[in-house]
Amino acid sequence: MAYKIKASDCTACGACEAECPNIAISFKKGTYVIDPAKCTECEGHFKSPQCAAVCPADCCVPA
Amino acid sequence: MGNVIALDGILGLGELKTAVDAPQSAASGCSSSSCGSSDGPADMAPDVWEKVKNHPCYSEEAHHYFARMHVAVAPACNIQCNYCNRKYDCSNESRPGVVSEKLTPDQALRKVLAVAQEIPQLSVIGIAGPGDSLAAGGKNSFATFEALAKHAPDLKLCISTNGLALPDHVERLKNYNVDHVTITINMVDPEVGERIYPWIFYDHRRWTGRDAAKILHERQMLGLEMLTSAGILAKINSVMIPGINDEHLKDVNKAVKSRGAFLHNIMPLISDPAHGTHFGLTGQRGPTAQELKLLQDECEGGAKLMRHCRQCRADAVGLLGEDRGAEFTTEKIEALELKFDDSVRREYREHVESERAERHRSKAAAQAEVQEVVGDDVAPILIAVATKGGERINEHFGHAKEFQIYEVGVHGAKFVGHRRVEEYCEGGEGNDDALDVVLAAINDCAAVFVAKIGGCPKKSLEAAGIEPVDRFAFEYIEESALTYFKDYAERLAQGTATSRSGHDAVIRPAMRA
Numbered sequence: 001m002a003y004k005i006k007a008s009d010c011t012a013c014g015a016c017e018a019e020c021p022n023i024a025i026s027f028k029k030g031t032y033v034i035d036p037a038k039c040t041e042c043e044g045h046f047k048s049p050q051c052a053a054v055c056p057a058d059c060c061v062p063a
Numbered sequence: 064m065g066n067v068i069a070l071d072g073i074l075g076l077g078e079l080k081t082a083v084d085a086p087q088s089a090a091s092g093c094s095s096s097s098c099g100s101s102d103g104p105a106d107m108a109p110d111v112w113e114k115v116k117n118h119p120c121y122s123e124e125a126h127h128y129f130a131r132m133h134v135a136v137a138p139a140c141n142i143q144c145n146y147c148n149r150k151y152d153c154s155n156e157s158r159p160g161v162v163s164e165k166l167t168p169d170q171a172l173r174k175v176l177a178v179a180q181e182i183p184q185l186s187v188i189g190i191a192g193p194g195d196s197l198a199a200g201g202k203n204s205f206a207t208f209e210a211l212a213k214h215a216p217d218l219k220l221c222i223s224t225n226g227l228a229l230p231d232h233v234e235r236l237k238n239y240n241v242d243h244v245t246i247t248i249n250m251v252d253p254e255v256g257e258r259i260y261p262w263i264f265y266d267h268r269r270w271t272g273r274d275a276a277k278i279l280h281e282r283q284m285l286g287l288e289m290l291t292s293a294g295i296l297a298k299i300n301s302v303m304i305p306g307i308n309d310e311h312l313k314d315v316n317k318a319v320k321s322r323g324a325f326l327h328n329i330m331p332l333i334s335d336p337a338h339g340t341h342f343g344l345t346g347q348r349g350p351t352a353q354e355l356k357l358l359q360d361e362c363e364g365g366a367k368l369m370r371h372c373r374q375c376r377a378d379a380v381g382l383l384g385e386d387r388g389a390e391f392t393t394e395k396i397e398a399l400e401l402k403f404d405d406s407v408r409r410e411y412r413e414h415v416e417s418e419r420a421e422r423h424r425s426k427a428a429a430q431a432e433v434q435e436v437v438g439d440d441v442a443p444i445l446i447a448v449a450t451k452g453g454e455r456i457n458e459h460f461g462h463a464k465e466f467q468i469y470e471v472g473v474h475g476a477k478f479v480g481h482r483r484v485e486e487y488c489e490g491g492e493g494n495d496d497a498l499d500v501v502l503a504a505i506n507d508c509a510a511v512f513v514a515k516i517g518g519c520p521k522k523s524l525e526a527a528g529i530e531p532v533d534r535f536a537f538e539y540i541e542e543s544a545l546t547y548f549k550d551y552a553e554r555l556a557q558g559t560a561t562s563r564s565g566h567d568a569v570i571r572p573a574m575r576a
Contacts, residue, residue, distance in 0.1 A: 012165070015139035018199030019267075046267045053269040056140055056194075 002036035009059035016051035130184040134171035140194035145341035168206035197228040229286030291323030352568035443472025447505040460516035
């Protein structure tokens with residue numbers, strides 16, 4: 001029950017970080033990463049995972 | 064520092080004569096329909112003139128004298144456009160959405176102060192992405208504005224957005240004294256929009272197809288109306304995409320005019336498979352120079368058109384025709400000792416201000432003389448000009464990275480666009496012969512004005528039917544163009560000159576210096 005970011009495709013734009021309702025996304029070593037302990041795939045907040053919906057590179061995927 | 068317009072290139076030129084000495088009473092000023100964005104104080108309300116006179120992107124006149132700087136603090140976006148692929152950043156390329164270094168708001172402040180120290184012409188700081196300046200809550204954009212308002216309050220702030228999030232932020236923009244906002248509006252009909260925007264992210268979900276375009280359209284119109292009622296000047300950028308929205312942009316022009324847009328800037332699509340954009344990969348072409356000009360001409364009379372846009376990168380620095388961004392890397396800026404002194408900038412602005420009235424008078428006088436001497440039946444011609452700024456013909460033909468295009472006729476000389484002539488970047492390689500590039504780029508012009516030109520290119524230009532002219536070296540562009548037109552009309556009557564109507568030219572994206 002968590003998403004991850006494919007670092008190779010990430011453009012480091014930060015759009016995902018701003019949308020995450022769980023503050024699970026942070027910037028580390030040149031790319032954004034999702035903390036699987038905090039990620040709920042947005043269940044209880046939104047209909048779909050917000051990071052995946054906003055990502056221009058479509059690199060937020062199920063872990 | 065090589066190609067920068069030196070301050071002394073503009074200051075201390077008082078000894079240069081004005082081209083024509085016609086009586087001032089003949090000066091009728093220019094009608095707003097013929098001048099486009101080159102309108103002067105007579106064509107707008109005093110408070111609006113005060114806001115635009117030193118802004119290179121909002122005033123055609125100011126773009127000869129003032130510099131802008133974009134700070135790339137906003138990488139996140141909330142929509143996808145078919146002409147954009149933000150993964151691609153060729154360091155030799157110049158187009159919107161492209162940037163070499165993303166900045167934090169703190170780094171942006173340091174960069175602005177460093178650039179302001181070096182370039183006294185700097186008057187405007189803009190945020191144009193590289194994503195959308197108001198996406199992700201506009202957090203970085205507003206943090207940057209806050210820092211700038213505190214440490215460099217003399218610089219104007221402006222922002223550029225796709226409009227989706229704009230209605231949520233108009234109030235805040237007003238609070239930061241942002242009085243220029245650019246919205247990119249490519250359609251007012253979702254049927255057209257769905258061919259330009261594959262998706263948007265709005266209200267916590269991704270929308271596609273016509274729904275996406277409809278929401279975007281409604282938000283753009285609402286945002287524009289809110290700007291107008293808040294007294295913020297709105298410039299509308301539209302990307303002209305042949306076969307998709309070219310004819311439709313006339314409707315866009317009407318729609319934005321009726322909602323109070325100050326300027327409409329129709330830009331050519333920049334499209335190349337190497338950019339990896341949807342349009343690039345599907346072979347969607349951009350318009351030719353004459354297609355673009357024809358559409359801009361057809362929109363005259365509606366929302367005022369801007370023709371001096373250079374489609375700069377999201378981290379561009381300098382006068383509009385140049386980009387000195389590469390001189391100011393984060394590394395260099397970190398090492399600089401920053402000063403907050405704005406006296407040189409103020410001095411420069413005072414100088415431009417003091418020359419302004421005389422410039423307006425001189426142009427109007429030259430125009431009046433042509434109107435008196437030349438018959439109405441002589442069609443206008445296009446002239447390409449090599450300039451480094453300051454409204455003067457002050458660049459060597461061979462050094463010009465772009466030519467400014469002036470249309471001159473019985474109703475005056477007006478700036479109608481620019482043509483870049485650097486070799487086009489294709490994965491770092493350009494293979495066209497440099498002179499052929501210039502010939503193709505100014506093929507619709509009757510003459511090219513230069514400060515100096517070598518014998519070889521001179522011959523090639525003459526063979527192509529474009530007259531190389533260096534007799535106006537270092538003089539003012541508009542007055543020289545009008546003098547040239549007077550001679551041209553005479554030669555036309557004698558049968559020693561021919562018209563170049565029917566010729567078209569090629570639009571090229573810029574390569575970074």
